[in-house]
Amino acid sequence: MSATYPLSSCIEWQFTDAGDLAERLRAAKAAGLELAEFHLWRDKPIDAVAEALAETGMRLTGVCVDPRRSIVDPAERAEMVTAVRETIEATEKLGKPALIVASGFRVEGLSEDEHFANAVAALREAADVAEEAGVTLLLEPLNTRLFSAMYLVSTKLGLDLIEAVDSPNLRLLYDVWHSAVMGEDIAEVLAGRIHLVAHVQVADMDDRHEPGTGTVDWAKVMTTLKDLGYAGSLGLEYFPTLPMDESLALTAKTLAKIGG
Template sequence: MQVSPKLSPCVEWIFAEEHPAMPDRIRAARAAGYDTVEFHLWRDKDVDAIAESLAETGVKLTGIVVEPRRSIVDPAQHGEFLQAVRESLVTAKTLGSPPLVVASGFTREGVSQQEHVAAAIDALKQAAALAEEAGILLVLEPLNDRVEHPGMFLVSTKLALDIIEAVDSPNLRLLYDVYHSVVMGEDMADVLNGRVHLVAHVQLADTPGRHEPGTGTIDWPATLKALDELGYTGAYGLEYKPTAPALESLERTRATLEG
C-alpha cells in the first residue's frame, strides 16, 4: 500500500505504544504505506540501528533535532550550540542527511528584543555555514509559550522569517508548525504571505491537546487549501500525540485532511 508522499508521521509518538524501539516504528510506518517519517531526539537512540532500518525499508527522514538543545539567543551558549550542530550534522549524514531542527532557547531577563535577535542571527550565520559545508538544511522552528514552552523567545513566525532573511543562507529555512502558530493566535495567511518560499517543512497537530487532526478546532481542509494557495509544495509532518492505536489514528488523520 502507498499513501500520499506528503504525509510524514512523527514516530517519536506515533507507533510508540506498539513498538518501543525506533527502528521497529520505522518498519511499521513503511508497512503502513509511508515512505517518510520524522522524530525528535537522536542521542537517546541507537543511530546505527535506525540507519539500518532506513536502508532496509527505503524510508527517508524529514527531520531530527539539533541536540543537545542550546540557546541561539544567549551568546554564552553559542559555543555549545555550534558543537551540537557539528555533532548533529555527523549523525544526519549517517541517517540520510535529513533537515535539522533548531529552536531559539529562552528569553533572557533584562535583555532587549534587539539583542536577542542579533544573537540569534550571529549564531545561525555560523551554524548555516557549517550546514552549507555539510550539504544539510537547518530549519528554524518557532514554538508556543502559552502551553508547552513557557519562556521561549522565538514564538513568532514573522520574526523567525525576519531572522532567516537576515542570515541569508540557502541552508536555513523555516519549519512552520500549524499547531504552535494557532496556539499563538497567528493568522497563517498573514504570517506566511509572500515568504512561503522560505518554508521547508510544515507540521500538523490539532488544538487543544496536540492530538491528531480532527480532534480539535482547526479546519484542516481549509488550512491545507490555504497552504496550497500560498504555494507550499513540501511534506506535512504528522507531529501529534495519537489518541488511538497508530494505524487507526493515521487513517482518521488522512480522512480528516482529505476533507
C-alpha cells in the first residue's frame, strides 16, 4: 500500500470474509499490508494468530488490555493492573504489541481533581508493570456519543495524564474519529506534544467508515501530523463500506493528501 504513513488494518472489523483473526492477518498481508491491530484478546485464537504473524511477517500495532477496568475507580485499580499484567503475558507470543487502555466511566461523587489523581495513580502502577516487561501502554480518549459517562474524552486531558505519570512506556493513542466527534481541532490539541503520541487511528465522520467517505478534512489532518512531526503508523479503525481492496485503495488515496 502506498500512503504517507504505514497503514495498520483493524482486523476486528476488516477482512471479515476471510475467517478468524489468523486468516484475516493472511488476507491483510495478501492485500499489501504489513501491520494490523485488534481489540480484546481473551476470545481470540491467540496461538493461531501467533502462527499467522510468524508466517506472514505481519506486526501488531495494538491490542486492548482485557478485561477493561477503570483507571479512575479505586475499587477497580488492582483488577486493572492485573489485567495489564495478564495481557502482557498473553500477548508476548504476538511480539509484545502496544496495549490499549481506556479510562472507564466517571465515578459519582468524585471531583475532577480526584478523578485525575486516581487515574494517575492507576496508570503509574500499570506503567511500572509495562516498563518491567518492555511494553508500551497506549491511553486512548474516546467520546461521549458512544460512552456518555466515559471519563477520558479529551485529547488534552489524556496528554496531561501522560505527562503527570511521566513514564516512557505510557503514550497516547490519538483517534481522529473520536476527536472529531468531540469537536476537537487536531492542530490545537496535539500542539507541542506530538512526542507523546505513539499511534493514530483514522475513520471518517459521521459514521466511522473509511477515509474519503465523510466530512473529515483529511488534507488538514495529514498536513498537521506531518508538520507536527508524527512518525508512527495509521490504524484503520473503521467499518468498510466497500470491498476491502477498494476500501484500502480509497483510504490510501485519501490519506496521501497534504494541504497547501
